[in-house]
Amino acid sequence: MFGREKPQATAQQAATPVSKIETIIGPNAYFRGDIQSDGGVRIDGILEGSIDITGNLVIGEGAKVVAEINANNISISGAIKGNITGNRVEILDTGRVWGDLTINSLLLNEGAYLRGQTMMHGDIEPPMIEAPKSQSQAQPAPQQQPPRATVVDATSRPPMED
Numbered sequence: 001m002f003g004r005e006k007p008q009a010t011a012q013q014a015a016t017p018v019s020k021i022e023t024i025i026g027p028n029a030y031f032r033g034d035i036q037s038d039g040g041v042r043i044d045g046i047l048e049g050s051i052d053i054t055g056n057l058v059i060g061e062g063a064k065v066v067a068e069i070n071a072n073n074i075s076i077s078g079a080i081k082g083n084i085t086g087n088r089v090e091i092l093d094t095g096r097v098w099g100d101l102t103i104n105s106l107l108l109n110e111g112a113y114l115r116g117q118t119m120m121h122g123d124i125e126p127p128m129i130e131a132p133k134s135q136s137q138a139q140p141a142p143q144q145q146p147p148r149a150t151v152v153d154a155t156s157r158p159p160m161e162d
Helices: 011-015
Strands: 021-025 030-037 040-043 046-053 057-059 064-076 079-081 084-091 096-098 101-103 105-108 113-115 118-120
Touching (some): 021 030, 030 040, 040 046, 084 096
Parallel strands (some): 021 040, 040 057, 046 064, 064 079, 064 084, 079 096, 084 101, 096 113, 101 118
16 A cells, blocks of 8 residues: 555556646537636536536537636537637547637648638747849840841832733
């Protein structure tokens, strides 16, 4: 008891997110209101309102959410209508989002649906693109002049004979 070593964590425990799920809205629940939490939240039912949590948010496959969302990491398998602010957003193949994202990281699986604008945080500067070199800087290739045509005055020619 006192002198024993702690057992090693199993693979399932190691895969558990840092923020454990503390609040669950089940598949048969309809919730209207605001959610504020310091822990993780999972929604499998219907929610209308707003979500403001410091933990992780999981939107289950059958969930329907109409809300403004602010959370740390967000995993979406269901449907969301509303703007999302978070660190990392993952929209899985069954996930559907109608709203704008303000995030640090985005992962879209094949088949995911997103309709809205995405704004990523960060002070990353776009790459500098050099202007093409102008021909005045490059040595021009010598050009051949076309032969000059001789202009003949029609009044000074002798008439043509038949």
